[in-house]
Amino acid sequence: MKYINYFKMTIPSLSRNESFARTVVSAFVSQLDPLVSQLADIRAAVSEAVTNCIVHAYADSEDAGKITITAKLSEDTAYIKIKDNGCGIENIKQAMEPLFTTKPDEERTGLGFAVMESCADKVKVSSEKNKGTTVNLTFKIETKEVL
Template sequence: MKNEMELTFLSVSENEAFARATVGAFITQLDPTMDELTEIKTVVSEAVTNSIIHGYEGKTTCHIKIKCTIFKNNELELIISDQGVGIENIHEAKEPLFTSKPQLERSGMGFTIMESFMDSLEVFSKTGHGTTLIMKKQLTKTKTVCH
């Protein structure tokens, strides 16, 4: 059994907080620890910000899509995608401190943060066709069941 939700929103920076809050509210049914909740919300923030700044290069008429799936075993899967410019060199983009927009004073730590907070991160991208991130995390089971 699984439960899932999908969210599509415009690529405006104001929607980054909305995406964080929505995913955070959805996963509360798993009773995550505060650390888990904070890490997942941070990952959503990093991915959405990357789509806005790098994927769409500030265009505000494009959409970002999030699909969040909760599996019976308390595993979370996040799929965040855009139809932006894509990533030319995924390996280079995942290097700590690498940024394609140094003029915007970006830290270049987005993928590093995503990799450290999630159990797995897969990046699929094609230049001119967008980027899809698939991230998974096994959450700690904190609810106790009385027998």
């Protein structure tokens, strides 16, 4: 795979960083000239993945943890990786089922992974208990038609 550009950044798991993260990623992917609707999908998916790091990954700790976001671009595809070093997910298949949440009392909808799956072309989740979780999102970029 030949990448034409990439970036990597690490931010603390603070809720104010959710909008920062989605804005940075969408600004970066914009250079491939995606459709506006696709940028909205990218923002929505990144927002859900980063929110999960903030809300779930470090829920047991008083301090913010690290969220590392890596984005790589080929000519027509954006690969976005969102990684935390938090509590991990015991049962990934169950966690990805629509409406499944471990925090029903905190008004979580259980739809974060469902949103990621509907927005991205591919969603891959790997996780290890007490080591952390990595979400890989792949977006095939549909470029605007040149008239």
